[in-house]
Amino acid sequence: MPFALYMLGLAVFAQGTSEFMLSGLGPDIAADLDVSLSTAGTLTSAFAVGMVVGAPLMAVLGRRRPPRTALLAFLVTFLLVHVVGALTTSFAVLLATRVVGALANAGFLAVALVAAVGMVEPHAKGRATSVLLGGVTLACVAGVPGGALLGQSWGWRSAFWAVALVSVPAVLAILRSVPAGAPAATQADTRAELRSLREPRLMVTLLLGALVNGATFCTFTYLSPVITDVTGFSESWVPALLALFGVGSFIGVTVSGRFADARPVPFLLTGAVALLAGWALLALTAGNPVAAVVLVLVQGALSFGVGSALITQALYAASGAPTLSGGFATAALNVGAAIGPVGGGIALAVGLGHRSPLWVSALLVALALVVGAVALLRGRGQGPSGNDSRWSSPQVNSATQRRG
Template sequence: MPFAIHLLGLAVFAQGTSEFMLSGLVSGIAGDLGVSIPAAGHLTSAFAVGMVVGAPLMAILSRRFSRRGALLAFLVTFLAVHVAGALTTSFAVLLATRVVGALANAGFLAVALITAADLAGPHAKGRATSALLGGVTVACVAGVPAGALLGEVWGWRSAFWAVALLSLPALAAIAWAVPAGPPDTAGPDDARPSVLGELRALRSPRLRLTLLLGALVNGATFCTFTYLEPLVTRVTGLGSGWVPVVLALFGIGSFAGVSLAGRVADVRPLPLLVGGSCALLGGWALFAVTAAHPAATVVLVLVLGALSFGVGATLISQVLYAASEAPTLAGGFATAAFNVGGALGPWCGGLVLSAGLGHRAPVWVSALLVGVALAVGGTALARRRRATAPAPSVPSFRGSGRCGGAPPRP
């Protein structure tokens, strides 16, 4: 992989830390700003909604600038709103900073996905996607638990300051290593399709199915992950000091899942997606049943992190393959679809928590979302196989007097 892809992953690490770190800060934010835990969980949904809306819009906006210029502008905006979030005493202002930060993150990731895919070459989109999303999993391994630890020791605001500081070396790295314009493999700017042409290319049934499956799988991941801290402390019975450890285990599993998926996604995506999704369904259900047992929680958090990100990264790479005729907007729509899940999951988890169904309820919702994904994907696959199956041969009785056939004419 070109070194510039790994430097893009450094920026994705800072942004991933911000996106996921609230799972370890929900209680602290709720107590400090005087809101309920489900309301604080909506900060994650607000970030995801900003990603959904911002990804395609920012991808279109970025067409007017060089890729390096667009990446730098998005990252500067991301840094600034985290400074504002660290300083505010208003939940409404914090919510607004999450939306603006999400818009910047969405634009960055949309451009970064296409840049990484072009730098890696036409047959290595899965490896490029996994290398880039490695920054997200490293955020789960190191950044998110560190944010939870900072929140435990110095308060949740220190985690926001840490994200702002992490963005500074990423700015310098992108300015130094990322090409100023599209790689040569992308062709000259005047050869790129128009925005309408790219939008038409995004209407393919295969692409729409992949985007839907990505939203459902990611929704399942975020539904449980957002409320993992209260689950671990109030159901499993582990102390708050265990929260960074559990989050780190989820991140370690995520890194392993992305790394393994990158080796398979370009050559055998369908077995990976089917097998991984079936294992996810069983894993979420088992986690819901055994959440009161510390040993089961520790093991399943690791395994489910690997499965969630392995399947998710593969679906992202399949979006890029399916939308090869939309070189600018493919990354934006992949980002948007996955953050539809990122908004849907915490919202559904908040609903079942507010209904008094207990802290295990979001895990059951995760299992339900994966089950829906399997049902939708399985139905689409069966239809495609029926459509492509050769028509059965029909025996001809012409010229035979048997079975009521008419005798041949002279």
């Protein structure tokens, strides 16, 4: 893999830390800014909504600039809004900074996904995607627990300062390692790309990604109160268990990168069934410390393994939209990241208890399985687009391109 790809992963690490760290900071933010826990949870949803809106919009804007210029503009904006977030005493201002930061993050990730797959051979999109998303999983392993530790030691604002500081070397690394290139707008017509994004197989894949990611974010946003109020661990255990979820996510992304290019349907079907069983089992056994620890690791692996494979399939399915595919894949995943915490927050607000986000996660994955099964049955075992059972493998795409 090219060195520049790992530098993009470094920037994604900083951004992933920001996106996920609120799972360990929510109670402190709620207390400091005098809002409820469910209201504090809307910070995660606001970030996700910003990414949903921003991903396609920023992808269109970004394609008018050379990739390195677009990446730097998005990352510097992301850095600055975290400085504002660290300084504010207003929940409304903090909420606004999350939306602006999400727009910048969405633009960066949309451009980075396209840039990453453009750095490798056409049949290696899964591996390139796994390297890039490795930054997200490392954020779960080190960044998110580190943010929780900072929050416990020096207050939640210190975590925002840390994200801003980590972004600085990422800016310098991208400036030195990512080729300048030409504006992407000279390579394809925007309207033609938008038309290609209506392809049925792609729409199904994006919907599945939204549902699976919604399940992940639903539980992850409220994992801290599950760990403390249901399992019975003290607050000092929260960073360690968040890190354990991150270790699992890194394992899942790594494994996904090896299978998503060759045998996506068997991998996705097996992984989704296991994911559904895992969320239900965690909801039932969350009061048992041993079971909770094991399932936090397992669910981290399954959630990110299945989610990463779906991103890869979206990129394969959107071959006719080389500059906008990353934006729409990012938007779909963050539709899930928006509805997941909202669903968990509603369950908490109506008094269903701290286990309820786990059941909401199980429900979302079950819905994804139903949608996927219907799509496969309608294609009579050939996948949503009429391709063979490998769904959208590079071998199929390459053969199609040769015939064209």
